[in-house]
Amino acid sequence: MLQLPFIRENRDLTIAGLRKKYVTNPEEIIDNLIASDQHRRETQQELDTTLAQSNALAKQIGELMKAGKREEAEIVKAETVNLKIRSKSLEDTLQTAETDLQALLVTLPNLPHASVPEGRTPEENEAVFSWGEKPILPADAVPHWELIKAKGIIDFELGNKITGAGFPVYRGKGARIQRALINFFLDEAIAAGYVEIQPPILINEASAFGTGQLPDKEGQMYAAGGPEATADKLFLIPTAEVPITNIYRDVILSESDLPIKNVGYTPCFRREAGSWGAHVRGLNRLHQFDKVEIVQIRKPEESYQAQQEMLEHVKGLLQKLELPYRILRLCGGDMSFTSALTFDFEVWSGAQQRWLECSSVSNFETYQANRLKLRYKVEGKMQLLHTLNGSALALPRILAALLENNQSPEGIRIPNALVPYCGFDMI
């Protein structure tokens, strides 16, 4: 959530940022917001003055009562009547003003970092780095959805029967390689100084709000929480970012706690409502998938350096897995609602002959921290922290690339780094 004082003092900058993210009518929204805020503050002032008067009179009554001057107290009491009516009405006005302001404020996305390129579509993302050679596959190479069928390691039809489309069943070496990847990713993160977390995979509304899934993006999550209409609403997590970052909701950290580096493996659940198209076969898009997520909480002045460190970490993972990849700096229109700067990693899928997104590393600056009320004290002043996160890594597309790129007449070769985790070197 953007901070009102910032918007007030940086109107033009805010409007320009919103425009880069393709928000419609940013001037109108911001001017409206500034006017509402002005109104809110005036009402607050008026209410405060009225309450101050009431408080003074109440104190006076107390003293008179104590002194036994009952009749004088009654006279003062009569004076409070109007003040009370007035403060009641001001309170209502203020309440409405605050609710409206908040409702408007939460609809605004984060402002993009200066380095974010202009652009609306994924085609306008900027490739900033690439590594590895695209493999030359045998003429009879096939995409992963055929490989998994042939090897009997992932069964989509079975998942269909148990749950529905997009919930595959992993079996035998398919299940073992999943577990191997998870452990490999966790161990690498732990070696890099991250503390492992096992969070709940259901979250409440406050948590969903804290990281920016609510309001509005409710439709992307699966809801749970019981059949009663009055039951608290819970959601299956779309990413471990939500429960892990929310550990620090309403927390005031001390400088010595920083930096915070957490890693967690969780399954992730996404409804992906309306986003199923032609080339989302096999593991390319699922409703349930596994992911190891890294989360950092940093001082503002360190956060961009931390993001670079996170990029290096993810690079290391892909290189150890011997997968060709590239890094994209996302353009304003393709970035998520809450992010200030996002880098996507894409692995090369040899048989599909296309890049597959497998990680997204973002700096949210104070956007989430403001919602979370995640702060620390520096030189006696409270300051919002910066939150960052990144996939390190999401499994399905890694597995897809790994299977496709390493296929050979002898079988599918497991990268050396993964062999100790798998317990086999060929599928």
Place this chain on the structure above:
RNA sequence: AGAGAGAUGGCGGAGUGGUCUAUCGCGGCGGUCUUGAAAACCGUUGACUGUCAAAGGUCCGGGGGUUCGAAUCCCUCUCUCUCUGCCA
């Protein structure tokens, strides 16, 4: 799931309608003393809002109510603890 008790500042813990502007202790920070430290002593120590800075206002688990005035009384929700039951 049943019965009972409770929720107060970083922690412990007072406070049952009117200087609560929340007692006190611990912890933290600053100082005195010391070569340095410990001990002792003195001082200081919450958040939000508002402002150039103030004044002022709000906050005692959440929400609502009674009252001129609520940490304190009433309603409601949530959570925690103890006992009993059930259970991976």
